Amino acid sequence: MKESLPGIHDIAKAHERIKTYINRTPVMTSSTINRIAHAEIFFKCENFQKVGAFKFRGACNAVFMLQENELKNGVTTHSSGNHAAALSLAAKLRGTKAYIVMPETAPEVKKKAVEEYGGEIIFCKPTLEARESMLEVVEKKTNATFIHPYDNYHVISGQGTAAKELLEEVPDLDIVIAPVGGGGLLSGTAIASKNLNRSALVYGAEPKAADDAYRSFKSKILLPSDNPVTIADGLRTSLGSLTFAIIIKNVDDIITVSEKGIIEAMRLIWERMKIIVEPSSAVPLGALLENMNVKGKRIGIILSGGNVELSKLPF
């Protein structure tokens, strides 16, 4: 692992490395949402990415960076979310194994996704301690290489390729907004955006009910999240030391949004754009509509993913 922070050069190299494996996702617009926001919004649709989320970009880059000797015993992570499926698919494409430590309470659909991509699940109790100690057991037993879901140089470089594609297609954006949970996507987005368009402002968007990144950003002290309760299940994690450093350096502000605002924005995207996004994806639009004055601006938003339980919708 390098010590310094990733730069645009790393994102460009990541893009070269993964571009035959990822989907180049479309940028979509909605005249109704533009009218409501009094702005022009360009949505980068990572819900159409492989495994249904941007996470595949980072996992793919991290796995394809590895040398043969780091690969031969497989890769491992702990995740109950999109990173688990993303790492499983990346490992399969590289011809190696993925060992996924997952809480036994994880939703059935997430387990299925990992198995479908050939990942091997090792269950643990649903606490952070149990996850970490089980991961240690797996690492010792298998000698697999650990790929952190977000606090990893190459994962961050991979996530930055989404904003790179967005800015290649729509160069003259005033603002770019990405949701922030562990900070991998926001870190990559900020590095790509600030380097490809000097004048663009970069914002993170976070649920008010899980505002650890907001508090960390304002206080300049890395504050962990404390079992936050939010519908945006992808954004409950804390920042890592690497993502915190990148965000402090490259992000202009973090905007929060209420749970009601998240659900309303999600419904707006579903009804008007006819696309399926998960609650975390709706956080930037929700924050924009609830708490930002963007009149006349051109705004890029990363729609992070589309994996939702259809039988458990909030509307």
Added chain:
Amino acid sequence: MKESLPGIHDIAKAHERIKTYINRTPVMTSSTINRIAHAEIFFKCENFQKVGAFKFRGACNAVFMLQENELKNGVTTHSSGNHAAALSLAAKLRGTKAYIVMPETAPEVKKKAVEEYGGEIIFCKPTLEARESMLEVVEKKTNATFIHPYDNYHVISGQGTAAKELLEEVPDLDIVIAPVGGGGLLSGTAIASKNLNRSALVYGAEPKAADDAYRSFKSKILLPSDNPVTIADGLRTSLGSLTFAIIIKNVDDIITVSEKGIIEAMRLIWERMKIIVEPSSAVPLGALLENMNVKGKRIGIILSGGNVELSKLPF
């Protein structure tokens, strides 16, 4: 109204006429659905069309065909569905009025859509007789020009532009499938497909629970539907004399699907493609998976629309 049947020349002219107003919708694929179907399927995404359905193509063509003297008193129709919103928007774009006769029981979301596009709603009792007699009243009072939802030469020519775009993008299809309700979309699809690709087979797909087009096709006698109960709310209507004649002449077969098959196909499209389609749109894929052997074939499917009540989903 011309007496003969529309041809590919009419569809080409319709396309020229409406192309600055419609969305050129994307063609999407899903490797998972291809694996399940053992075939290659190309989905023409009319859920991303203006007003959320292919209906805007036909309404737009019919309204923009009219002479000034036919336009000056506005246009009118009876519809509780997508044609109502489509005609309202087309009239607005042409600078005239739309009078929409709608059953008072129509869902709130449909009324809102018509009002949003500036259409004027005239309510009636929810029977076909009430709709038709109220339409007569409106026609007499306003002198507006009646635009039938599907049994109209220019509406059919407009609907055919979706298949034209699909075949321009993917010329070498073995089979093209469209859902069939009143038959406007299937008629236009069949004319376009048979003329642009001689060897393509064209199928209509219909709910088993509303199989009047199937029975009409097999018996060669136009049989009306009789209050069918199906989740595919866009496909409850009967064929018209014009659409029946076109379908008999140009369509190779009509395939039916169970209600369970429709819901399963709809869920598959939502979960795997991350796009929102209404039940009627899922009928072709449902029919294909339930009742067709298409191994190794290249198949085009028109996804007709994406207007659903999110609070009333079948899963």
